[in-house]
Amino acid sequence: MPPPPKLDRLEASNPMTDSKANPVAGIELGGTKTVVAWGLPDGTIYEEHRFPTTRPDETFATAVAWLRERGMPAGIGIAAFGPVRVNPSAPDFGSMLATPKEGWRGFSMTDALKKAFPGVPLVLDTDVNVALWGENVLGAAQGTSDAVYITIGTGIGAGVLSGGRLVHGALHPEFGHLKVVRAPGDSFKGVCPFHGDCLEGLASGPAIAARWGKAAVDLPPDHPAWDMEAWYLAHGILALLAIVSPAKVIVGGGVSQSSVLHAKIAATLKEAAAGYFGDGDFSKLVVPPQLGQEAGIRGALLLAGRAQP
Amino acid sequence: MPPPPKLDRLEASNPMTDSKANPVAGIELGGTKTVVAWGLPDGTIYEEHRFPTTRPDETFATAVAWLRERGMPAGIGIAAFGPVRVNPSAPDFGSMLATPKEGWRGFSMTDALKKAFPGVPLVLDTDVNVALWGENVLGAAQGTSDAVYITIGTGIGAGVLSGGRLVHGALHPEFGHLKVVRAPGDSFKGVCPFHGDCLEGLASGPAIAARWGKAAVDLPPDHPAWDMEAWYLAHGILALLAIVSPAKVIVGGGVSQSSVLHAKIAATLKEAAAGYFGDGDFSKLVVPPQLGQEAGIRGALLLAGRAQP
Numbered sequence: 001m002p003p004p005p006k007l008d009r010l011e012a013s014n015p016m017t018d019s020k021a022n023p024v025a026g027i028e029l030g031g032t033k034t035v036v037a038w039g040l041p042d043g044t045i046y047e048e049h050r051f052p053t054t055r056p057d058e059t060f061a062t063a064v065a066w067l068r069e070r071g072m073p074a075g076i077g078i079a080a081f082g083p084v085r086v087n088p089s090a091p092d093f094g095s096m097l098a099t100p101k102e103g104w105r106g107f108s109m110t111d112a113l114k115k116a117f118p119g120v121p122l123v124l125d126t127d128v129n130v131a132l133w134g135e136n137v138l139g140a141a142q143g144t145s146d147a148v149y150i151t152i153g154t155g156i157g158a159g160v161l162s163g164g165r166l167v168h169g170a171l172h173p174e175f176g177h178l179k180v181v182r183a184p185g186d187s188f189k190g191v192c193p194f195h196g197d198c199l200e201g202l203a204s205g206p207a208i209a210a211r212w213g214k215a216a217v218d219l220p221p222d223h224p225a226w227d228m229e230a231w232y233l234a235h236g237i238l239a240l241l242a243i244v245s246p247a248k249v250i251v252g253g254g255v256s257q258s259s260v261l262h263a264k265i266a267a268t269l270k271e272a273a274a275g276y277f278g279d280g281d282f283s284k285l286v287v288p289p290q291l292g293q294e295a296g297i298r299g300a301l302l303l304a305g306r307a308q309p
Numbered sequence: 310m311p312p313p314p315k316l317d318r319l320e321a322s323n324p325m326t327d328s329k330a331n332p333v334a335g336i337e338l339g340g341t342k343t344v345v346a347w348g349l350p351d352g353t354i355y356e357e358h359r360f361p362t363t364r365p366d367e368t369f370a371t372a373v374a375w376l377r378e379r380g381m382p383a384g385i386g387i388a389a390f391g392p393v394r395v396n397p398s399a400p401d402f403g404s405m406l407a408t409p410k411e412g413w414r415g416f417s418m419t420d421a422l423k424k425a426f427p428g429v430p431l432v433l434d435t436d437v438n439v440a441l442w443g444e445n446v447l448g449a450a451q452g453t454s455d456a457v458y459i460t461i462g463t464g465i466g467a468g469v470l471s472g473g474r475l476v477h478g479a480l481h482p483e484f485g486h487l488k489v490v491r492a493p494g495d496s497f498k499g500v501c502p503f504h505g506d507c508l509e510g511l512a513s514g515p516a517i518a519a520r521w522g523k524a525a526v527d528l529p530p531d532h533p534a535w536d537m538e539a540w541y542l543a544h545g546i547l548a549l550l551a552i553v554s555p556a557k558v559i560v561g562g563g564v565s566q567s568s569v570l571h572a573k574i575a576a577t578l579k580e581a582a583a584g585y586f587g588d589g590d591f592s593k594l595v596v597p598p599q600l601g602q603e604a605g606i607r608g609a610l611l612l613a614g615r616a617q618p
Contacts, residue, residue: 169554242487245478
């Protein structure tokens with residue numbers, strides 16, 4: 001008679017608890033680069049591959065070929081630039097909507113993946129929502145069910161977690177196009193082709209470059225640009241506090257890498273809130289990401305392990 | 310042999326479908342008046358009783374006595390002015406927080422009701438959330454899982470439904486204290502004691518009265534006050550669209566009863582959105598309530614039938 005199996009071996013052979021038995025795939029589709037990863041549904045990355053985002057068929061062919069070499073994943077999580085249909089019950093779930101990116105409008109990411117990985121469950125969300133999910137499970141927004149991830153780069157976007165669920169809304173939220181009150185003395189007309197001086201028009205990377213004649217990365221910490229940037233972000237965050245009351249607001253993206261920005265936002269927020277929206281210590285509310293560039297792809301692996309985010 | 314029972318009688322005797330077997334109680338606690346109702350978890354009101362909100366012990370004694378005469382409800386739904394702790398897992402669930410209303414701070418509504426109705430499940434939410442719930446199930450926001458209910462009176466508040474769930478947030482949303490961009494040429498300093506010119510400071514009932522020297526109800530439809538009021542509400546709604554993307558925004562409360570306000574908001578919104586946030590037909594987005602003064606108390610009865618809103 002063979003000896004009774006040890007408990008740890010029993011657990012290890014249980015497909016419900018042994019995540020190693022079920023590797024998953026993550027895809028982070030950005031406007032300029034794509035990342036694919038092979039890993040675990042707890043967000044662990046075994047291997048990843050980064051390559052430029054080109055035409056949709058070509059981009060997905062590259063992603064699929066790389067993933068297939070690694071095997072058949074138990075699930076695929078996708079973080080996509082948008083606008084994209086993320087409602088799983090919509091007939092065009094997984095399709096790109098009216099994006100200006102050439103060739104992508106109407107492309108179905110889910111169709112491309114279903115063909116290559118028949119029967120494998122797909123979970124898809126917007127890039128900001130997936131990055132927030134990553135930071136919520138593994139990073140700077142752990143332990144709360146109400147958080148926001150703001151990214152500031154070429155544009156401005158935000159993912160919102162409310163009551164433990166990612167907010168999608170009826171159409172799709174467009175945080176970057178929020179109207180914000182002007183910083184004192186600011187008369188820059190803004191760069192948004194639709195709204196001029198919406199948040200994105202006044203505080204995105206291109207707005208900073210147009211206003212100051214230099215890219216954000218070249219502006220020293222004592223440059224007045226950072227006070228103005230903090231004003232606009234603080235007022236964007238004030239709107240979030242008034243509407244969804246997050247416990248944590250992660251400010252990430254290229255422009256946010258200045259060492260002084262988060263503290264300046266917290267100080268402006270304290271003044272603008274005037275005793276409202278919490279105990280006044282906004283330095284714990286406004287924080288940088290902890291997962292850095294990995295938030296999106298690790299979030300995609302986490303999503304892959306879930307039927308519904 | 311008796312004739313076989315008719316199908317409708319069979320259904321009527323099934324306790325799972327016959328809500329008449331299980332009457333519930335609703336309590337709508339306002340800053341100046343309280344409404345109690347005896348009815349059904351589908352929102353049907355059998356009887357209701359309105360009385361002034363006075364001291365908390367007295368107010369709840371009146372409510373309890375009236376309800377007890379009617380029997381033991383299967384559940385109690387409460388819509389309360391705030392701020393109030395609505396998280397059922399918080400130790401002070403059901404307690405009033407830092408309200409300026411004398412004697413109410415720290416009062417536990419749930420303790421008062423548990424003593425009078427031992428074992429009866431209680432569900433509690435903010436007045437605006439409960440009114441939204443009523444409008445979502447029975448009124449102007451039927452058929453969507455993303456909607457907002459804005460009330461404009463002495464203050465301005467909003468309830469938000471996102472993905473079919475009422476938004477609570479980490480602290481509590483304070484839509485009235487949103488900062489909004491100024492209407493062209495407006496230099497009124499605002500009446501909010503904390504922020505001056507936040508939305509409530511510029512567009513609440515007291516703000517209208519202070520700005521124009523007349524109460525909203527006395528301003529004719531062609532008065533310029535309504536254009537300015539529409540500007541501020543449209544910009545508040547723009548922030549909602551940017552953050553939670555509702556399919557329906559109900560604008561209610563005393564000030565909203567002008568016949569021209571909803572159309573003016575929709576027109577201003579179209580201009581400010583500049584092609585974003587939908588197909589441009591905002592007249593279907595911005596609507597008056599359908600349940601009128603009954604949204605809160607019918608919402609409370611609906612809540613009473615649910616373990617979790």
